[in-house]
Amino acid sequence: MAIGQARSTGDKSKWAVANTVVLLYALIPVLWILSLSFKPASSITDGNFIPREWTLENYAQVFQVDLFTSALRNSIGIAIIATVLAVIIGTMAAYAVARLRFPGKKLLIGVSLLIAMFPPISLVSPLFDIWRGIGLFDTWPGLIIPYITFALPLAIYTLSAFFREIPWELEKAAKMDGATPLQAFRSVIVPLAAPGVFTTAILVFIFCWNDFLFAISLTSTSASQTATVAIANFTGASEFAEPTGSIAAAAVLLTIPIIVFVLFFQRRIVAGLTSGAVKG
Amino acid sequence: MADIVLDHVTKRYPDGTVAANDINVEIADGEFIILVGPSGCGKSTVLNMIAGLEDISDGELRIGGNRMNERAPKDRDIAMVFQSYALYPHMTVRENMAFPLKIAKMDKAEINRKVEETAMILDLSQHLDRKPANMSGGQRQRVAMGRAIVRNPKAFLMDEPLSNLDAKLRVQMRTMVAKLQQRLSTTTVYVTHDQTEAMTLGDRIVVMRGGVVQQIGSPQHLYDHPANLFVAGFIGSPAMNFLPARLENGALRTALGDLALSDELRRTLEDADAPREAIAGIRPEDFEDAALVEDHVRARGSVFTAEVDVLESMGSDKFVYFKIEGEQAMSEDLADLAADAGTADVPESAGHLVTRFAATSVATEGKRCEVWVDTDKIQVFDPSTGANLTIPRPAPAPSSASRGISATESG
Numbered sequence: 001m002a003i004g005q006a007r008s009t010g011d012k013s014k015w016a017v018a019n020t021v022v023l024l025y026a027l028i029p030v031l032w033i034l035s036l037s038f039k040p041a042s043s044i045t046d047g048n049f050i051p052r053e054w055t056l057e058n059y060a061q062v063f064q065v066d067l068f069t070s071a072l073r074n075s076i077g078i079a080i081i082a083t084v085l086a087v088i089i090g091t092m093a094a095y096a097v098a099r100l101r102f103p104g105k106k107l108l109i110g111v112s113l114l115i116a117m118f119p120p121i122s123l124v125s126p127l128f129d130i131w132r133g134i135g136l137f138d139t140w141p142g143l144i145i146p147y148i149t150f151a152l153p154l155a156i157y158t159l160s161a162f163f164r165e166i167p168w169e170l171e172k173a174a175k176m177d178g179a180t181p182l183q184a185f186r187s188v189i190v191p192l193a194a195p196g197v198f199t200t201a202i203l204v205f206i207f208c209w210n211d212f213l214f215a216i217s218l219t220s221t222s223a224s225q226t227a228t229v230a231i232a233n234f235t236g237a238s239e240f241a242e243p244t245g246s247i248a249a250a251a252v253l254l255t256i257p258i259i260v261f262v263l264f265f266q267r268r269i270v271a272g273l274t275s276g277a278v279k280g
Numbered sequence: 281m282a283d284i285v286l287d288h289v290t291k292r293y294p295d296g297t298v299a300a301n302d303i304n305v306e307i308a309d310g311e312f313i314i315l316v317g318p319s320g321c322g323k324s325t326v327l328n329m330i331a332g333l334e335d336i337s338d339g340e341l342r343i344g345g346n347r348m349n350e351r352a353p354k355d356r357d358i359a360m361v362f363q364s365y366a367l368y369p370h371m372t373v374r375e376n377m378a379f380p381l382k383i384a385k386m387d388k389a390e391i392n393r394k395v396e397e398t399a400m401i402l403d404l405s406q407h408l409d410r411k412p413a414n415m416s417g418g419q420r421q422r423v424a425m426g427r428a429i430v431r432n433p434k435a436f437l438m439d440e441p442l443s444n445l446d447a448k449l450r451v452q453m454r455t456m457v458a459k460l461q462q463r464l465s466t467t468t469v470y471v472t473h474d475q476t477e478a479m480t481l482g483d484r485i486v487v488m489r490g491g492v493v494q495q496i497g498s499p500q501h502l503y504d505h506p507a508n509l510f511v512a513g514f515i516g517s518p519a520m521n522f523l524p525a526r527l528e529n530g531a532l533r534t535a536l537g538d539l540a541l542s543d544e545l546r547r548t549l550e551d552a553d554a555p556r557e558a559i560a561g562i563r564p565e566d567f568e569d570a571a572l573v574e575d576h577v578r579a580r581g582s583v584f585t586a587e588v589d590v591l592e593s594m595g596s597d598k599f600v601y602f603k604i605e606g607e608q609a610m611s612e613d614l615a616d617l618a619a620d621a622g623t624a625d626v627p628e629s630a631g632h633l634v635t636r637f638a639a640t641s642v643a644t645e646g647k648r649c650e651v652w653v654d655t656d657k658i659q660v661f662d663p664s665t666g667a668n669l670t671i672p673r674p675a676p677a678p679s680s681a682s683r684g685i686s687a688t689e690s691g
Contacts, residue, residue, distance in 0.1 A: 172333050173366035176437075177380035177427065178354040187379075191370045 030255070036248035044244050058249035068250060070222040071230030076257070078140055078226060079208040082147035086204045087197060089148070090155025095185065097156060098163035099171075109156075116153035120146075124217045131218055138220045146214050151204040158203065162196025163189070198265040206258055227254050282344030282434040283309045284330060284467060289339035291325050291491075299325040301491045303339070310465040312458075314482035316472055317514070318620035322491035323471045324439060330469060331437050332356050344434060354383075359428035360437040363444060365420045367412040373399075373423050374408040380431045398430040401460070418449045425460070435467040442477065454480060475515050479503070487511050489616065509613035509666040512561050512659060518599065518634045519617075522609040525560035525660065532560050532658065535606040536633070537584045539655050545670060549660060552669040559609045561659040564599065567635035569643055570650035581654045589632070591645050600643050602633040602651070613666040 036044060037058050039051045046052070062068050096102065097109060127146065128137070136142035166189060174184035190197070215226040225233075231250045234243040284307040291300040300322040307313050315323040328334040330341060332353035341348045348356055359380070367376050374395055381391045399405045402422045412420055421441065428436055441457070442450045458481055461468050472478055478485050479499045487494040487502065487510070495507040499515075506512035512520050526533040530546045539560070541549070570583050590601040608631055635651060643649045660669045 167364060167366065169362045169364050169366040170368065172331075172353075173360070173362060173368075173427075174379075175333065175353040176331060176358070176360040178383040178431075179379075180354065183383060188368055 033248045033251050036244060037252045039245060041245055044242075058245035059253075061246050062249050062253065065230075065234070067222055067225070067233065068227070068230050071225050071227045072253075074140070074222075074224055075209060075227040075254075078143050078147070078224070079205055081140070082144045082151065082208045083201055083205045085144070086148045086151040086155050087201050090152055090159055090200060090204075091190070091193070091197060093152070094156045094159030095163055095189065098160040099168070112153040112156050115149065116157075120150065120213055124213060127214075128217055137218060138224050140224055142218050143211075143214055143224060143226070146218070147208045147211065151207055154207070155200045155204055158200045159193065159196050162193045162199075166192050202262055202265055205261060209254070209258060282467060283307060283311075284435060284469065285340075285342040286326070286330070287340040287342065289326070289329060289341060290337050291322070291329060291334065292337040299491050300329070303493055305486055305493070305496060307467060307469065309467055312461050312468045312470065312481060312483045314470045314472060314478040314485045315488060316475060316478040316485055317488035317494075318616070319473060320490075321488040323473075323486075323488050325491075326488070327360075327437050327439055327469060327471045330435075331358065331360050357433050358435045358437060359431065359433040360439065361424050361428050361441045363440040365412075365424040365444075367420055367423055367427075369412055372409050372411055373404060373415075373426075376412070376423055377426045377430050380427065384431065394430055395426075398426045401429075401463075402426050417445050418453065421445060421453060422456075425457075429460070429464060429466075433466070435469065436461075438468065438470045440472055441470075443472070443474070457481065476517060479515065485515075487514060505668070505671050506561075506659065507668055507671070509559065509561070509611055509661045509668075510617060512661070512668065513614060513617040516563060518564050518636075520561045520563050520659075521633050521635075522611075522614060522661075523560045523562070523604070523633075524607050524609045524663075525558050527554060527556050527558055527660075532558075532660070534560055535604045536586075536651075536653065537582065539582045539653060539658065541658070542580075542656055545656070545658070545660075548672050549669055551672075554660060554669045555662060555664075557663060558669065559611060559614075559661040559663050561661060562653060563657065564634045564636040566654040566657040567600075567633075567637070568652045568654075569600075569637045569641035570652040572638055572641060573652045578652055580656060581652050583650055583652050585648055585650050586633070587648050588643050588645050591643060593639070595639065597639050598637045598641055598643070600635045600637050600641070600649070602635065604631055604633050609663070611661070611663045611666055 032049070035049055035051055038054050038056070039046075040053055040055045040057060043052055093108075093112075097105065123146070131137040131142050136145070170188055170192070171184050174188045175181075179187070210228065211226075212228045212232070215229045216232065219225045219229060227250070231247055231254070234246050234250070284305075286303045286305045286307075289300065289303040290298065292298050303326055305313070315326055317323050325334060329336050330343075332348070332351060336349050343356060343358070368379065371379065377395045377398060378391050381394060386394075395408070396405065399408055402425060404419070404422055404426060407415065407419060407423075412423065415423070421444075424441070438457075442453050445453060454477060457470075461481075470477075470481060482499060484496060484498055485502055486496050489510050495502060495511045497505075502511060502515050506515060506520075509522070513522070523534045523536065525539075527549065528538075530541055532539040532541060570578065573581075586602040586604070588600055589603045592599040592601075637643060658670070661667065662669055
C-alpha cells in the first residue's frame with residue numbers, strides 16, 4: 001500500500017513536471033508578446049519579462065491607424081464566411097465519404113489529400129495572375145475561395161471520422177420512421193455530428209485567421225487586406241522607430257477572437273458524442 | 281394491418297454470395313411470425329428486404345397485396361425495432377416517440393395524445409422527458425417499441441430486439457412483446473437466433489440456414505415433426521440426441537442396443553425407402569428412468585443400461601448425461617449446428633446422451649442405471665440429405681427433399 005502510494009505520488013510529480021514543461025514551451029512566447037505589448041517604446045529592448053513600466057500606448061497606437069481596424073473587419077468577415085462555407089460543403093462531402101458507395105470515391109479522398117499536401121507557395125503566383133485576370137484580386141471572394149480549397153481536405157477528414165462514429169442503425173431507424181434521406185441527415189445525423197462540426201469549424205477558422213501567404217499575395221488595399229497583413233505593414237512613429245510595441249499589441253488583439261471562439265465551443269466539443277444511442 | 285407475402289424472394293450480392301435463396305413465405309394479417317436460424321443464415325437479410333433497407337434481387341414482396349420492391353422504406357408504412365434500439369440520443373423519450381409522427385406532419389396536439397397513450401401502454405409515462413442515455417436497457421428497449429407502435433403501422437419488424445438484455449429481463453420482455461402483439465394484433469416479423477424466443481413467441485416459425493428456408497410451421501409442429509436434422513437439432517433445449525443407427529429387421533441397431541420400432545414407424549420408413557445406415561434422433565424427454573415407468577408403458581419402448589456420467593438436478597426434473605461408446609452421428613447438418621453452438625471445439629461435447637428424468641428418479645453419478653426409451657417418438661434421418669424419414673409422406677418424396685429442404689407446412 002505504502003509502496004503503491006509512493007509510486008503514485010512519483011507518477012504524479014512526473015506528470016506535473018511534463019505538463020509544466022509543455023505549458024511553458026507553449027505559453028512563454030505568448031506571454032513574451034503580451035509583455036512586449038505593455039512596454040513603452042523606451043524599455044522594449046530591456047529584456048525584462050515583466051515590464052518595469054506599464055503602458056497602453058501601443059494599443060492606442062494600433063487603433064489610431066485606420067488600416068488595422070479595416071483589416072480586422074476583413075479578417076473577421078473573410079474567416080467567418082470561409083469557415084461557414086467550408087463546413088457546409090465539408091459536412092456533405094464527409095457524409096458521402098463515410099456512408100455512401102459511389103464510383104470515384106477513392107479518387108476524391110486521394111485528391112483531397114493531395115490538396116492538403118500541396119505547398120501553397122507554388123500556387124500563389126499563378127493565382128495572382130488568374131485573380132487579376134478575372135477581377136478577383138484584392139476582393140473578399142479572392143481570399144475566401146483559396147481558403148475553402150485548402151480547408152476542405154481538413155474538414156472532410158475530420159468530419160468523416162465523426163460520421164463513421166455515428167451508428168448506421170440510427171439512419172436506418174430514421175428511414176423506417178418515414179424520413180427522407182435529407183430529413184434523416186438534417187434531424188438525426190447533423191445534430192449528432194455537432195461536436196465534429198464545431199471542431200472542424202474551429203480548425204478551419206484558425207487556419208483562415210492565421211493565413212499570411214495568400215493574404216499578402218492576393219490583396220493590396222484596405223478593401224480586403226486582413227489583419228495579419230496589416231501587422232506586417234505597420235510602420236513606427238517615425239521612419240527610424242521599430243514598430244515592435246504596436247506589432248505585439250496587434251498580435252495580442254488577433255489572438256483574442258481565437259481564444260473566445262475556442263472557449264465558446266469547447267463545451268460542445270467535449271460533450272459526449274452518441275451516448276445512449278445504442279446499447280450502453 | 282396487412283398481410284406480407286414473400287414470393288420467390290432472393291438476395292444476391294454483387295460479389296455473387298446469395299444471402300437469401302428463393303424465399304416463399306405467406307404471412308397472414310395479424311400473424312406473429314419468427315425467422316430463426318444461426319448467425320449468417322440470412323434471416324436479417326430477409327427482414328431488411330421487407331423493410332426496404334436492402335434491395336430485392338429477384339422475386340416479389342407484397343404487403344397488403346401491393347408490390348413493394350421499388351418502394352422506399354418510408355413509403356411501406358412498416359415500423360422496425362432494432363437490436364441496438366437505435367434511439368436518437370439527442371432527443372428525449374417524448375421526441376423519440378414523436379419523431380415518426382412529426383415526419384408524417386401530424387398535428388401537434390394529436391402527436392402529444394398519441395405519444396402519451398403509447399407511453400401509458402409501455403409504462404413510460406414518467407420517463408417521457410428523459411434522454412435515452414440516462415435510461416436502463418429495458419427502458420430503452422420499451423422506448424424503441426414505443427417509437428414503432430406509436431404510428432400504428434401495417435406491420436412490425438423486429439431484429440433481435442431482446443438480445444441485448446440480461447437473461448431475466450429478456451424473459452419479462454418476451455412476455456410483454458407477446459402481450460403487446462396480441463393486444464395490437466398487428467402483423468409482426470421477428471428475427472432471433474434464440475430458439476426459446478422462437479418457440480414461445482411465434483404463431484409460426486421459419487427456420488433458415490444458409491439463406492434457405494428449412495421449414496415453416498407452428499412451434500409444436502417443428503418440435504414434433506422436424507423436416508430435417510438441422511431443424512431437429514436447432515429446435516429444443518437441451519438439443520435432440522443423435523445416434524448412428526442401422527436399420528435391421530424392423531429394429532434400429534444403435535449404441536444403446538436394438539430399439540424395436542412400431543409397425544407404423546416401420547411402414548413409414550419403408551415407404552420413404554430409408555437407407556440402412558441412418559441417424560436416429562431422440563429428444564431428452566423421451567427417455568425415462570426405467571424404475572419410474574409403469575409396466576404397460578414400459579412394454580412399448582426399449583430399455584438399456586448405462587452408467588450415469590453427470591447428473592444435473594433442476595428441481596422440477598433431472599438432466600442425466602450418459603456416455604455412449606462407439607461412433608458418433610456424422611452429417612453436414614450436425615456439423616453446422618455444432619459450429620453454430622460453438623460446441624465443435626469442446627472436447628467430449630459429443631458422445632453424450634442427454635436424458636430428462638422425473639425429479640423422483642434415484643439415478644446417481646457413477647452408478648449404472650436402467651433407462652427406458654419411448655421408441656414411438658424416435659425420428660429417423662437420412663445422413664446424406666438430413667431429411668426426416670419418419671414424416672409420413674402422401675406422395676413420393678418431393679425433389680426438394682434431396683436438397684435438404686422440405687416445405688412441410690402446418691397452420
